[in-house]
Amino acid sequence: MSPPKRVAVIGAGAAGLATTRQLKRAGLSPVVFEAEATLGGTWVYSDETESDPLSMDPRRRRVHTSMYRNLRTNLPRDLMAFREYPFDVRGGADTSWPRFPAHEEVLTYLRRYAEHFDLQPHIRFRTTVETVVPLDPDGDRWTDPSDVGTWLVCSTRPGGASEEEQFDAVAVCNGHFSVPNVPDLPGAAAFGGVRLHSHNYRQPEDFAGKRVVLLGGRASGIDIAIEVAEFASRTLLSVRDARAGRSLPGCEDISVCAAIDRFDGNDLVLADGGRIEAVDVVLYCTGYRYAVPFVNEPAIVCVDDGWIHPLYLDLFSAVAPSLGFIGLGNMIIPFPQYELQAAAFAAVTTGAKSLPDRMERERLARSRERALRRAGTSERYFLTQGERQFAYNDLLAKHFDLAPITPSFEKLHHAVEDARANDAKHYRSHPLPWLDDDYERAAETH
Numbered sequence: 001m002s003p004p005k006r007v008a009v010i011g012a013g014a015a016g017l018a019t020t021r022q023l024k025r026a027g028l029s030p031v032v033f034e035a036e037a038t039l040g041g042t043w044v045y046s047d048e049t050e051s052d053p054l055s056m057d058p059r060r061r062r063v064h065t066s067m068y069r070n071l072r073t074n075l076p077r078d079l080m081a082f083r084e085y086p087f088d089v090r091g092g093a094d095t096s097w098p099r100f101p102a103h104e105e106v107l108t109y110l111r112r113y114a115e116h117f118d119l120q121p122h123i124r125f126r127t128t129v130e131t132v133v134p135l136d137p138d139g140d141r142w143t144d145p146s147d148v149g150t151w152l153v154c155s156t157r158p159g160g161a162s163e164e165e166q167f168d169a170v171a172v173c174n175g176h177f178s179v180p181n182v183p184d185l186p187g188a189a190a191f192g193g194v195r196l197h198s199h200n201y202r203q204p205e206d207f208a209g210k211r212v213v214l215l216g217g218r219a220s221g222i223d224i225a226i227e228v229a230e231f232a233s234r235t236l237l238s239v240r241d242a243r244a245g246r247s248l249p250g251c252e253d254i255s256v257c258a259a260i261d262r263f264d265g266n267d268l269v270l271a272d273g274g275r276i277e278a279v280d281v282v283l284y285c286t287g288y289r290y291a292v293p294f295v296n297e298p299a300i301v302c303v304d305d306g307w308i309h310p311l312y313l314d315l316f317s318a319v320a321p322s323l324g325f326i327g328l329g330n331m332i333i334p335f336p337q338y339e340l341q342a343a344a345f346a347a348v349t350t351g352a353k354s355l356p357d358r359m360e361r362e363r364l365a366r367s368r369e370r371a372l373r374r375a376g377t378s379e380r381y382f383l384t385q386g387e388r389q390f391a392y393n394d395l396l397a398k399h400f401d402l403a404p405i406t407p408s409f410e411k412l413h414h415a416v417e418d419a420r421a422n423d424a425k426h427y428r429s430h431p432l433p434w435l436d437d438d439y440e441r442a443a444e445t446h
């Protein structure tokens with residue numbers, strides 16, 4: 001019998017925890033590297049922000065979390081939860097969770113999840129992975145086209161020496177909401193007001209009496225605009241789509257305007273020719289970039305700002321699938337998808353499931369890329385799933401013989417989306433259907 005596989009998991013946020021759980025479930029004993037002192041990743045709120053409010057200075061003091069003080073989830077907890085571990089403790093002992101929990105409640109939930117599945121003993125806190133280097137089956141530095149045998153993981157602890165260890169597989173779960181994407185707008189450098197990215201936004205009181213323009217009409221832009229509008233003298237949300245010129249349903253205190261074309265002193269010139277005068281604050285809610293600084297082997301995987309490639313099923317390195325990326329999707333319901341991806345990665349790692357050969361994996365990755373380009377999708381959105389997430393989840397379930405996510409999940413998702421579109425301010429208190437009972441049961445019994 002061959003010895004059990006040694007597996008490294010990088011990150012103990014929701015994706016890393018799900019991966020650790022699924023690897024354990026498959027009989028493995030992973031080592032989890034976590035740079036911070038505690039688990040939870042994004043959900044570990046901190047008042048601290050980066051030393052550069054736009055996060056562009058490479059020498060800035062860095063902060064992992066982008067969480068802001070008043071954040072409540074934008075998904076109801078029954079939809080958001082891992083399928084095998086609902087927020088409510090089984091047996092109905094704890095029914096005190098709000099339907100849309102606050103960030104600290106999500107952190108409590110993740111801690112309970114880790115406790116329930118005994119994940120903490122696997123985690124090495126304050127341990128940062130610096131490099132992940134592929135080795136060939138003889139233990140020498142990998143060169144294409146040989147197979148990857150193992151991965152040499154180099155990690156450091158504060159004040160400690162670095163340590164090198166070999167692993168048969170590595171799951172990258174380092175998150176992708178920490179490195180801001182800041183569009184370059186002409187004239188920005190001469191702007192006399194404050195510019196910051198939502199990564200460094202914490203509380204609306206900081207904007208009392210100011211004229212604030214938020215860039216970006218997605219979840220964070222809208223959510224932050226709503227709370228800022230309670231304190232700011234004027235709040236404008238700048239979007240690229242047809243919402244410009246209308247008001248956000250339920251949010252009369254927010255004006256929606258066209259995309260920003262350029263700065264002109266302290267004014268902003270809009271793409272439709274409009275102008276916003278005497279702006280105090282520009283808040284960039286313009287998303288994040290992918291960054292995997294510890295993997296530096298472009299012949300295996302390229303990490304661009306907007307996507308990572310070539311990947312098989314958006315999950316495995318197509319060249320060396322013992323390197324997995326759990327949690328890359330954007331505009332998804334994250335936790336249940338992480339669970340599916342983690343279970344798929346665990347199944348391949350133990351050998352319970354096999355993948356097509358390298359040529360076929362690369363061919364499929366290329367053909368998917370071509371299809372996205374043909375559809376006019378820019379690279380930055382290749383890993384954005386939105387409506388595609390349901391078909392993707394089904395595909396994973398089918399490929400790896402996992403419990404599929406039932407239609408009630410998609411139905412509830414659409415009900416939440418509709419409620420949010422109709423009333424971005426109050427949708428969390430709208431009456432919404434609950435997931436059918438058979439939803440969690442399907443995952444449990446599988």
Ligand code: FAD
Pocket residue numbers: 010011012013014015016033034035036039040041042043064066067068071072073074075080127128129130173174175176177220294326327333334335
């Ligand atoms: P993270 O939570 O970022 O965890 C990554 C972990 O990896 C961190 O702990 C980090 O310290 C560690 N790490 C990174 N690099 C290294 C290294 N080199 N060595 C060791 N450790 C490392 N999702 C929802 O489902 N509902 C919501 O309402 C919701 N709201 C959100 C609001 C905001 C403002 C943001 C930013 C995200 C929100 N999300 C929401 C998405 C959320 O990010 C995901 O749900 C999920 O928490 C991401 O988990 P992750 O494990 O992929 O990444």
